[in-house]
Amino acid sequence: MPRHIDRHQSDSLHDDLESPADEASYDGLSIELPVSFIEELSASQGIDDLMNVIARWSRVIFRADRVTIALPGADADHLRLVAMEGNDAIPIDMPVPVSGTMVGRVFAQGKAEICPDLSLSDDWDCKILSDKGLKSCLDVPLLSGSRCFGTINIGHCQTYAQDVEDMMRLQGMAHWVATSLRIHHQIMEMQTLADIDPLTGALNRRAFAQEFAALCANRHEDGSGEMAPLGIAMIDLDHFKAINDRHGHAAGDRVLIHVRDALTSNCGERDLIARMGGEEFCVAITGMSKPKMLALLARFTKAIESIYIPEADLNINVTASVGALLVQGGVEDQEQLLSLVDRVMYRAKETGRNRIIFHQ
Incomplete structure (x- = not known):
């Protein structure tokens, strides 16, 4: 039974x-x-x-x-x-x-x-x-x-x-x-572990390359029948070595985490955010016009102007040099595109730092 x-x-x-x-x-x-x-x-x-x-x-x-x-x-x-x-x-x-x-x-x-x-x-x-x-x-x-x-x-x-x-x-x-x-x-x-930067939680460079290629390949047309615009920005923190030297690497790590948080709060869930290495970040955003892209980057640079480090009870002033561009059509060579936006970012550093330069 x-x-x-x-x-x-x-x-x-x-x-x-x-x-x-x-x-x-x-x-x-x-x-x-x-x-x-x-x-x-x-x-x-x-x-x-x-x-x-x-x-x-x-x-x-x-x-x-x-x-x-x-x-x-x-x-x-x-x-x-x-x-x-x-x-x-x-x-x-x-x-x-x-x-x-x-x-x-x-x-x-x-x-x-x-x-x-x-x-x-x-x-x-x-x-x-x-x-x-x-x-x-x-x-x-x-x-x-x-x-x-x-x-x-x-x-x-x-x-x-x-x-x-x-x-x-x-x-x-x-x-x-x-x-x-x-x-x-x-x-x-x-x-x-293979895709994520262990400190900030952003994508690492390898994973970004894969996700960016997929993003470019899967872009859809917008309501007008045109390919949805793709905004890309390369962001490099100014004088980051001096922050590490003056306040210590723990404070520098906290700054990098805050930068990722500031990018996340200004980007959408489907946008890509990556730490490309050191103090350099990259974002890729779809459906973004030039005025909206500039407004987003301005909000970001404003958010990192003063970063509070609770462990040391201090505020650290942080600025960034940003290079950005907007792609209206298809993307045939992702590496060439990223290399271009990287050069625009270095132009921002060479012309005085703490600024956003948009590629024409």
Whole structure:
């Protein structure tokens, strides 16, 4: 007979299953995975696609009325649903609190739970599922190593629909999913380390070259049917060595971070900001007219005129020499274009610094 667990047993289920006797009892458990499932997994184009495939087939394999996969949200207090199949009791775009929910508890504690009768639960998510016609659910953590990446939840329209064997099978599947997520995170972290300047968080020179080439290749026409203008500016801080010599390299680092922040606050999410090396930065902005580009650069130079360094309790006056240009048509040679704007920037330095020169 299947081993069902009641409400009070679910809290200690994880500990109970760690005993040698229980391990032996479930050594023979297996999951039959359809060939089509494996083929769809191998064809997945990204992590979101992968999660949707897993949710869809989990519903089939466990004959569930609802399956969701939840991953960490925008803040530490919420989870976000990234895949859903079946009953949409909790909309996929609704953040799920970690506190006061079954799914949040499973995520925070890393322990699987079965709620055999949702109508008896005080958890926020269980109450919503019950109100929408579901009767029971099983939630397991996505564990890989010592890290929990999220949870998988399966729900049914019958009470006591899941047993311990179901939990063990789903947990085994969840371990595999979590391993995939861990590998994905490691790849993304390595990509970030390869692309991002470690001090300022801006793109590094290599990554900027790649992103700039893609930006040039994918520029769209504006409302008039013309190619959207592309603004480029090279920014070099004046007398930066003197700042390091006078105030120390820690203060100099703080200045570079503030410069990146000032650029970020004046640019859009799709614009490119890079630290090209030393005290030199570059920005690439689409859909920008010359007057707007000059106004943006003026706001930036104003923002860095006085930078407060809290560690030393001092204000550092910073100026920049800026070279800028606007591209109206297509870009055939990105390197030549960047070399041109770099020469314009050096002209700003040679003619007295602390100024913006726009290439005509």
